[in-house]
Amino acid sequence: MAVIAVTRERRAGETRVAATPETVKKLIAAGWSVTIEAGAGMASAYPDADYEAAGAKVEKTLKATLKDADLVFKVRGPEAEEIAALKPGALVAATLNPYQDKDTLNGLATAGASAFAMEFVPRITRAQVMDVLSSQANLAGYRAVIEGAEAFGKALPMMMTAAGTVAAAKVFIMGVGVAGLQAIATARRLGAVVTATDVRPATKEQVESLGAKFLAVEDEEFKNAQTAGGYAKEMSAEYQAKQAELLTGHIAKQDIVITTALIPGRPAPKLVSAAQVASMKPGSVLVDLAVEQGGNVEGAKLGETVITANGAKILGAANLPGRIATDASALYARNLMAFATLLLDKEGALNPDYEDEILKAALVTQGGKVVHPNLAG
Incomplete structure (x- = not known):
């Protein structure tokens, strides 16, 4: 019987866990044995x-947890002490941040591990249930609105009282992927007046279906600004200038701006300039969901709240899904549980088919080398 091990997350600030009691029960029913490092789920209320x-079998030490592990589930990439404790030929599935965290990839390769970056699971129909980017971005979009509302010194919905009327807050979402759509829905539920923008034309209808207003320069470049995989293309300098001009006046009137734009393997595009931040009202808030990849907002700092000279706040909180760790862990653990089904053959033995399009796309290290074509060299 193949063994799955789940260790305690060791990265600073990581509160999630890669398996929950629900998924453990289902993994065991599917033919796996599961070992959990003591305390792995405590920060997620498990x-x-x-x-x-x-x-599951709960082990007190890392060494005992990993000793017999054929497959290791992680949220973040394993630390050096975890890599050192892997048995030869072990499989690892985690969000490995492969474009930035080269040291972890090289460590896994040197250890002879076959590692899968869950971020690389392709966005195809049969892999939807394994899509960790979507499951975590959905929660990040929700949490971004909650964080922005908490930092904003006023109410979000319009309120009519005997003492007068409180105007509804204006919320602007920049980037309408999974996180952006959830941010729109959450801000609308809280009663804000919501507008949104994205370079992908398909998002206009989605934005409007949620009751928000769409804002973009809708020229020819805009009409072709989406990849076959559904990601945003990086736009030309000319388009960015036109879009910036349109948005500058709009941003100045907003109470909360939430930015969510990411480009795989590239630094996050700058969407809000220092001048645009300076145009905002005192007490207004910008929440930068891309801060871990350099940020969409000029002046954003990872892990910090920056208060600008004009009194606006730029929130650079890292790992927003980790701030709702119970739900984030539950969704992530289900993603991994679905992924694990690809690693067993029809007899229930651990026998991955590395030609399967999902495994092939996600595999980053094997046989002592970094093997993913996007990471070569």
């Missing part, structure tokens, strides 16, 4: 006793 009740 105590050791619940894992044991689900059928």
Whole structure:
């Protein structure tokens, strides 16, 4: 029987866990044995006793947890001490941040591990249930609105009282992927007046279906600004200038701006300039969801709230899904559980088909080397 191990997350600020009692029970029913490092789920409100009740073996030490592990589930990439404790030929599935975290990839390759970057799971129909980017971005979009509302010194919905009327807050979402759509829906539920923008033409209808107003320069470049995989293309300098001109006046009137734009393997595009930030009202808030990849907002700092000279706040909080760790862990663990089904053959033995399009797309290290074509060299 193949063994899955789940270790305690060791990256600073990471509160999620890669398996929950629910997924442990289902993995065991599917033919796996599951070992959990003691305390792995505590920050996500999943105590050791619940894992044991689900059928997992709970080990007190990292070495004991990984000793027999054929497959290791992680949220973030494993640390050096975890890599050193892997048994030869172990498989690892995690969000490995492969474009930035080269040291972890090289460590996994040197250790002879076959590692899968869950970010590289292709966006095809049969892989939707494994799409960790979507499951976590959905929660990040929700949390971004909550964080922005908390930092904003006023109410979001319009309120009519005997003492007078409170105007509804104006919320602007920049980048309408999974996170942006959830941010729109959440801000609308809280009663804000919501506008949104994106370079992909297909998003206009989605924005309007959620009751928000769409804002973009709709020229020929805009009409062809989406890849076959559904990602935004990087736009030309000319388009960016036209879009910036349109948005400058709009941003100045907003109470909360949430930016969500990411380009795989590239630094996050700058969407809001220092001049645009300076045009905003005192007490207004910008929430930069791309801050871990350099940020969409000029002046954003990872892990910090920057208060500008004009009194606007730029929130650079890292790992927003980790701020709702119970739900984020539950969704991520289900993504991994679905991924694990690809690693067993029809007899239930661990026998990955590395020609499967999902495994092939996600595999980053194997046989002592970094093997993914996007990461070569």
